[in-house]
Amino acid sequence: xxxxxxxxxxxxxxxxxxxxxxxxxxxxxxxxxxxxxxxxxxxxxxxxxxxxxxxxxxxxxxxxxxxxxxxxxxxxxxxxxxxxxxxxxxxxxxxxxxxxxxxxxxxxxxxxxxxxxxxxxxxxxxxxxxxxxxxxxxxxxxxxxxxxxxxxxxxxxxxxxxxxxxx
Numbered sequence: 001x002x003x004x005x006x007x008x009x010x011x012x013x014x015x016x017x018x019x020x021x022x023x024x025x026x027x028x029x030x031x032x033x034x035x036x037x038x039x040x041x042x043x044x045x046x047x048x049x050x051x052x053x054x055x056x057x058x059x060x061x062x063x064x065x066x067x068x069x070x071x072x073x074x075x076x077x078x079x080x081x082x083x084x085x086x087x088x089x090x091x092x093x094x095x096x097x098x099x100x101x102x103x104x105x106x107x108x109x110x111x112x113x114x115x116x117x118x119x120x121x122x123x124x125x126x127x128x129x130x131x132x133x134x135x136x137x138x139x140x141x142x143x144x145x146x147x148x149x150x151x152x153x154x155x156x157x158x159x160x161x162x163x164x165x166x167x
Contacts, residue, residue, distance in 0.1 A: 003043020004110045010036040011103030018096025057132045
């Protein structure tokens, strides 16, 4: 989340610098592009694929990975076709202002990450699956206490193979 927020702020800053009337503002854009690249590689660039596979429900892991791969390919293809037109002086001539588009998309993504990405720190795959099966809101994964069913039975005197006196 911190990486995504930093990236969004960096992109918006690049866009703001692009509308400044100063001749040497391009150098500030270059510096922020370097910062963006470093932060991207240090944060979401290196953890996106592991997050996709580890946070989904185990029975949906393959489908989640496939959907993410297809989405990445489609977004990359569309962006790869449209970006040259957006920055070309004979076409869109947006120059650095194109960062506003990507910054806005990333800002909206930050809202999505905050809302739908569950905190899984310290959780096993089985616990993550159980939380999804219970319908726990992703924002409440961290605070939800899971009670181990076998320990509950032991506390009540109902261990595996023990009789409860009714049979």
